[in-house]
Amino acid sequence: MTDFLVNISPAWPIIIAGLIAAIIPNSNLRKGLALGAPVLAAILWMSAEHGQHGIIMFGGFELTTFRFDGLSRIWGLVFIIATFLNGLFGLHEKDRVTDAAGLIYSGAALAAVFAGDLLSLFLFWELTAISSVFLIWAARNKAAYRAGLRYLAVHVLSGVLLLTGALIRASETGNWAFEHIGLDSPGGLLIFLAFGIKCAFPFMHNWLQDAYPKATVVGTVILSAFTTKMAVYALARGYAGEDSLIYIGAIMTAFPVFFAVVENDLRKVLSYSVNNQLGFMVVGIGVGTHLALNGVAAHAFADIIFKGLLFMSMGAVLHRVGTVKASELGGLFKSMPLTTIFCIIGAMTISAFPLFSAFVTKSMILAAVAQEHHWLVFGVLIFASAGVLEHSGIKIPYFAFFAHDSGKRVKEAPANMLIAMAIASVLCIFLGIYYVPLYNLLPFQDAVYEPYTFDHVVGQMQLLLGAIFAFAFLLKVGAYPSEKRSINLDTDWFYRRFGDGIVRWAWTMLGRLSASIDNVIARSKTRMGSRLHEVFSPIGSLSRDIPSGVLTIWTSALLAIVMLVAYLAP
Amino acid sequence: MSHKTNKNDDHIHPLASLFMWTEAKWLKGAMVYILGFAFLAMASVDLFHHRHEYLDYAASTGFYAYAGFGAFVLAVMVGWFVIRGLLGREEDYWDKDAGDD
Numbered sequence: 001m002t003d004f005l006v007n008i009s010p011a012w013p014i015i016i017a018g019l020i021a022a023i024i025p026n027s028n029l030r031k032g033l034a035l036g037a038p039v040l041a042a043i044l045w046m047s048a049e050h051g052q053h054g055i056i057m058f059g060g061f062e063l064t065t066f067r068f069d070g071l072s073r074i075w076g077l078v079f080i081i082a083t084f085l086n087g088l089f090g091l092h093e094k095d096r097v098t099d100a101a102g103l104i105y106s107g108a109a110l111a112a113v114f115a116g117d118l119l120s121l122f123l124f125w126e127l128t129a130i131s132s133v134f135l136i137w138a139a140r141n142k143a144a145y146r147a148g149l150r151y152l153a154v155h156v157l158s159g160v161l162l163l164t165g166a167l168i169r170a171s172e173t174g175n176w177a178f179e180h181i182g183l184d185s186p187g188g189l190l191i192f193l194a195f196g197i198k199c200a201f202p203f204m205h206n207w208l209q210d211a212y213p214k215a216t217v218v219g220t221v222i223l224s225a226f227t228t229k230m231a232v233y234a235l236a237r238g239y240a241g242e243d244s245l246i247y248i249g250a251i252m253t254a255f256p257v258f259f260a261v262v263e264n265d266l267r268k269v270l271s272y273s274v275n276n277q278l279g280f281m282v283v284g285i286g287v288g289t290h291l292a293l294n295g296v297a298a299h300a301f302a303d304i305i306f307k308g309l310l311f312m313s314m315g316a317v318l319h320r321v322g323t324v325k326a327s328e329l330g331g332l333f334k335s336m337p338l339t340t341i342f343c344i345i346g347a348m349t350i351s352a353f354p355l356f357s358a359f360v361t362k363s364m365i366l367a368a369v370a371q372e373h374h375w376l377v378f379g380v381l382i383f384a385s386a387g388v389l390e391h392s393g394i395k396i397p398y399f400a401f402f403a404h405d406s407g408k409r410v411k412e413a414p415a416n417m418l419i420a421m422a423i424a425s426v427l428c429i430f431l432g433i434y435y436v437p438l439y440n441l442l443p444f445q446d447a448v449y450e451p452y453t454f455d456h457v458v459g460q461m462q463l464l465l466g467a468i469f470a471f472a473f474l475l476k477v478g479a480y481p482s483e484k485r486s487i488n489l490d491t492d493w494f495y496r497r498f499g500d501g502i503v504r505w506a507w508t509m510l511g512r513l514s515a516s517i518d519n520v521i522a523r524s525k526t527r528m529g530s531r532l533h534e535v536f537s538p539i540g541s542l543s544r545d546i547p548s549g550v551l552t553i554w555t556s557a558l559l560a561i562v563m564l565v566a567y568l569a570p
Numbered sequence: 571m572s573h574k575t576n577k578n579d580d581h582i583h584p585l586a587s588l589f590m591w592t593e594a595k596w597l598k599g600a601m602v603y604i605l606g607f608a609f610l611a612m613a614s615v616d617l618f619h620h621r622h623e624y625l626d627y628a629a630s631t632g633f634y635a636y637a638g639f640g641a642f643v644l645a646v647m648v649g650w651f652v653i654r655g656l657l658g659r660e661e662d663y664w665d666k667d668a669g670d671d
Contacts, residue, residue, distance in 0.1 A: 142665070143664075143665065146665075257645045257649070258645060258648045258649045258652065258653050259649070259653055260649075261645055261646055261648075261649025261650065261653070262649045262650060262653050262654040262658070264661075333586055333589040333592075334581075334582045334583060334586040334589075335581065335582070335583055335586070336583070337583050337585035337586045337588055337589065338585065340589065341588075367624070370623065370624035370625050370628070371624050373624070373625065375625050375627065378625055378628070379627075379637075382628075382634070382637050382641065383637070383641040383644070383645075385641075386637065386638045386641035386642050386645065387641060387642075387645045389638075389642070390642055390645050390646065401589075402589075402592060409581035409582070412583060454619070455621040455622055455623070458612070458615050458616075458619070458621065459621060459623075459628075459633075459634045460634070461612050462612050462613055462615070462616075462632070462633075462634035462635035462638065463634040463635070463637060463638035464638060465605070465608050465609045465612045465635065465638065466609055466613070466634065466635040466636060466637065466638025466639035466640075466642070467638040467639065467641065467642040468605055468609075469602075469605040469606055469608070469609035469639060470638070470639045470640075470642035470643050470646075471642060472601050472602040472605045472606075473602055473605075473606070474642075474643065474646060475602075476602045479646075480646060481646065481649070481650040481654065485661045486654070486658050486659060486660065486661055487658075487659050487660075487661055487663055487664070488653055488654065488657045488658050488659070489657040489658075489659060489663075490657070496664065
């Protein structure tokens, strides 16, 4: 029995549960699947042994569906935890599309993490794209539909790049192995771009801020956990130590801060925050030392939980109030005090306060960067750490639950949402205090790190207090921007307005060209018709009387030509 | 969905009392001074204790405190003047009918 379990990827029960949920009309049964499947996946995860399992034949190719090693183990566990928490958070929602898509998407992401070859990775990579778009469309409005189409186009492009890169690489190396890839071949470069799209690299990032805030309350929470962290895993597996990632990651940490400061939609603020935290992980992958990669794995683990918690708290606000626009919120602690507490815990965690999980995870990446003497990148990461306190640590809880009282009085979040947020909160604090179990899961046990040193605690508290004081100071002198109903253009302008304009112009030009060609053809037809009419009509030239002598000459000439051809023919 | 009411209504959650202190007027006025004191106190720890850092500039006195303050102000100013100033648009910019949410 144990041998049998060892061979099964924990992803299968979740994917199968999703497929069953798609055809079950009874929502209670679907909810049972949403909670039961991750429990079964956890049992499989616990039964797993290091090595390559679940090898199947598919279309003539040998696929390794379950590679369990130091790197995939920790990602697998946190994906299973996230699937369970998401199932709990969505327990009140009776939407078959969200239930089924959420499970299939979570399972596909888990399967991608356990994929042992590039072909398996591609199959599950695409399955995440196709299944997750239904979480956006489940919002069932025009904006969500359009955003879903854009999201799907971007993610299918990522899949196409991955498959093309994998094909080129397979032709170069003779195998489909998903190990270190590197950037020294065209195939490697294409796969890098595929991962970069899903990881929301700069200029490829805007699908995230475009789509996530438009998904359903539960859908956004589910989306926040998997796609980008799956890409981080893929980068850690294939491109650890690539220098370019250090600078790409540094940019990713910094630029979202500026956008998040003035963003009015708090779920969009969190989407920018996803970018910012991904940046830390990408930097760590670029540094590539054992300490840095441990930091990446640990921070991805913590991030999935605390970012999920923050999205859950905003989801609860959206569920009860009907909006997450900062300009329309404020004073919600009076109605939703428990949600307020959970949101503050998430905010303190993402800000990396001591005793919260990010303090023991993000610092590993910063230490690795400093150890390698990347002084400029270290400075950018310090800026980004203060920036994340601004938008996720202060702005989210302050404008939603405090600030000016909007006078909105609503019910506290449903019990299932509160329980999910409570579990996530406990994990944030537990991992911040008792981090040994998390550190024991890290891929490189030779890299020793001690987060609670006097220097680290003092340095971090100095940074946080400096930033908090700056907030109070700016507020006092009236130099903090008020929240207003507006949007900010981002790189999506290039394809939503500029690109769209070019396509529309080209379409119009094509229409005119087509009309001109039709016109020319019509005129030619008319001209030819009149010519033929002139020749063959009853009053045409061929109908005129022709002298018999001339006709005899022409008939003789034609006969001579026919005879000549017949004589010369072989 | 929500409904607007007066401040003295019955819809305030019993547990909200945990945060009612945040509405005290004296606190709102004093908060900046309290935080300023905490900021300076924490920064001054470096005067008595030399932090060991891998990078020299990070070991300078009060580095993280000043970096935190400066980075926050920079983020807000750039966000306010550059992002909102140059890239800010009306809420219905993308779609007059559907909005952006």
